[in-house]
Amino acid sequence: MVKIALAKGRLAETAIDILQASGYVFPDYSKKSRKLVFEDESKTIGLTFVKSMDVPIYVEKGAADVGIVGKDILMEIEPDVYEMLDLKMGACRICVAGFPETKIRRQQLVIGSKYPNVAKKYFQKQGIKTEILHLNGSVELAPIMGLSDVIVDIVESGKTLKENGLVVLEEMHPISARLIVNKVSLKTKGTIVESLIETLRKETLNRYEDC
Amino acid sequence: MVKNFPDGVRDLTSEDYQQVEETATTIRHLFQSYGYRSVQTPSFEAYDLYHFPGAPDRNAMLKCIDTSGRVLVLRPDATVPLARMVAMNYPQNESLRFSYQTTIFRQAEAGLGDLSEWNQAGIEAFGDESPEVDAEVVSIGVEALLALELDNLHFDLGHAGYLAGLFEELSLTEAQEKELLGYIESKNLPELQRTIRTWDLPDNGARALLRLPQLYGTPEDVIEEAKSLCLNAQMNDAIQNLTQVVENLKDLIDVPLQLDLGFTNRMHYYTGLIFKGYMQNAGSALVSGGRYNDLSSQFGLSRPACGFGLNLSYLSTLLPKAVAQTPVVVRYSNETRKLVCKKAKEKRQNGSIVITLSESATSPTDQEVLDLRNLEEAQKW
Numbered sequence: 001m002v003k004i005a006l007a008k009g010r011l012a013e014t015a016i017d018i019l020q021a022s023g024y025v026f027p028d029y030s031k032k033s034r035k036l037v038f039e040d041e042s043k044t045i046g047l048t049f050v051k052s053m054d055v056p057i058y059v060e061k062g063a064a065d066v067g068i069v070g071k072d073i074l075m076e077i078e079p080d081v082y083e084m085l086d087l088k089m090g091a092c093r094i095c096v097a098g099f100p101e102t103k104i105r106r107q108q109l110v111i112g113s114k115y116p117n118v119a120k121k122y123f124q125k126q127g128i129k130t131e132i133l134h135l136n137g138s139v140e141l142a143p144i145m146g147l148s149d150v151i152v153d154i155v156e157s158g159k160t161l162k163e164n165g166l167v168v169l170e171e172m173h174p175i176s177a178r179l180i181v182n183k184v185s186l187k188t189k190g191t192i193v194e195s196l197i198e199t200l201r202k203e204t205l206n207r208y209e210d211c
Numbered sequence: 212m213v214k215n216f217p218d219g220v221r222d223l224t225s226e227d228y229q230q231v232e233e234t235a236t237t238i239r240h241l242f243q244s245y246g247y248r249s250v251q252t253p254s255f256e257a258y259d260l261y262h263f264p265g266a267p268d269r270n271a272m273l274k275c276i277d278t279s280g281r282v283l284v285l286r287p288d289a290t291v292p293l294a295r296m297v298a299m300n301y302p303q304n305e306s307l308r309f310s311y312q313t314t315i316f317r318q319a320e321a322g323l324g325d326l327s328e329w330n331q332a333g334i335e336a337f338g339d340e341s342p343e344v345d346a347e348v349v350s351i352g353v354e355a356l357l358a359l360e361l362d363n364l365h366f367d368l369g370h371a372g373y374l375a376g377l378f379e380e381l382s383l384t385e386a387q388e389k390e391l392l393g394y395i396e397s398k399n400l401p402e403l404q405r406t407i408r409t410w411d412l413p414d415n416g417a418r419a420l421l422r423l424p425q426l427y428g429t430p431e432d433v434i435e436e437a438k439s440l441c442l443n444a445q446m447n448d449a450i451q452n453l454t455q456v457v458e459n460l461k462d463l464i465d466v467p468l469q470l471d472l473g474f475t476n477r478m479h480y481y482t483g484l485i486f487k488g489y490m491q492n493a494g495s496a497l498v499s500g501g502r503y504n505d506l507s508s509q510f511g512l513s514r515p516a517c518g519f520g521l522n523l524s525y526l527s528t529l530l531p532k533a534v535a536q537t538p539v540v541v542r543y544s545n546e547t548r549k550l551v552c553k554k555a556k557e558k559r560q561n562g563s564i565v566i567t568l569s570e571s572a573t574s575p576t577d578q579e580v581l582d583l584r585n586l587e588e589a590q591k592w
Binding site for chain 1: 365367397399424469471490492493
């Protein structure tokens, strides 16, 4: 059986829709179910729901063969896995944001972020010394409360930023959901994993023809 | 109570250690049967030994300082010290086969459950760069896993020369090559496409790069396509070499064998064949090795070599628990002590495990004790 790790939410629902449309039926699955593991009728595929930040480690260690996870999380954790498909879902950007007048090209920049590794590497590359505050939520508050100069966070519509008087100061990287695969599973469970990749590749092309 | 127990290390209880020992013994016998003699290098080496282009990552090394202030590293890999030892101790350019079983120390990243210290076994064949030796080394890797009765195995071969040849054609900066290596290593086609599009690369080079992550599968298919993408003699040679290794291997082993030209030279010293052995449902590679023809010249003697290592600590966790032989426990009295101890010695020589207890000794909780305090009983035993 090929085990897929994914986080509950919109991404998972779309992924399950695609799998069901290509013939895998998950009789026990419903959005409201509290179960964390579901198998399809033919027992070819098992779905496991984990926290999105934990998807990479499940796949790297082989507890799951395949995972669906945002590029932001892959950039933060940098797992040793195959990153084989851009599923285009959940598109957004990871950005540096702050008050409009804030200068970011300066030393001793204080950054609040859920992505300390991404933030540190980005500014290190440019020779800027930063101080990173690892925050766990409501990151926008940090500059407002005077905790940090700027934030590094994912931005979808920019609405939350705007309502709090903040703007995108710099776009760092486009983000979307990716399909990751354990390095052993791709080889030892090749047939099922490859056909799964192909199904998702075709479906992605159908949904995002312009890309 | 013990506080501050370090991360990344663990105690091996007798059951765990027996498993490691048995695994090691099986593998040592196999290596020796092929003429790979056991050697051992020191537990620590000078930090400077690892100061050469392409050396393993120095950040993860565990350093210590001797009384004169010199920085030493606890053996962070087996191949570099072995290449040094062989260059220093066997200056004639002869063909040599060595095996080892040793502890490797490398600081594990926190939170991933990895060990900072593990047991590794491996072989290195020096002084011969023929595809036959490559095939021999891979086949011993296969046999090692078979000897441990593991099944659902899968072996993958790649070649460092193919990508090196391709990079020759592209005249990229070091930073650019490093970025591409990351994408190829993770088969990240979307990011590879996005990056290549922004660089000005020759069409045939870009085409070959974009195919690399997907150049894996059956030897026939991969070799055919890889040939069509070759841009220079180095790439051609790599494919020819790989073809010869595969041909040789087919006569030696009988497990699924595939090629993956997306294997990159993560241990930067590999120059030719790179290979990995996997087992279904084990999350990481069990065997990992390749050819490194230039490493020895770092130590003043140019000599080709090929080898592999396997992580015994990890392997042991995949095997069924070792069954310990049940000991015989006997209790003697002052009167029977001499006789019982003499008989126990004979029985031990015949393969039994015998524990002898004096009259006042506490009994082990989990074993029955045979009462031999009576002379008659002792004589019958």
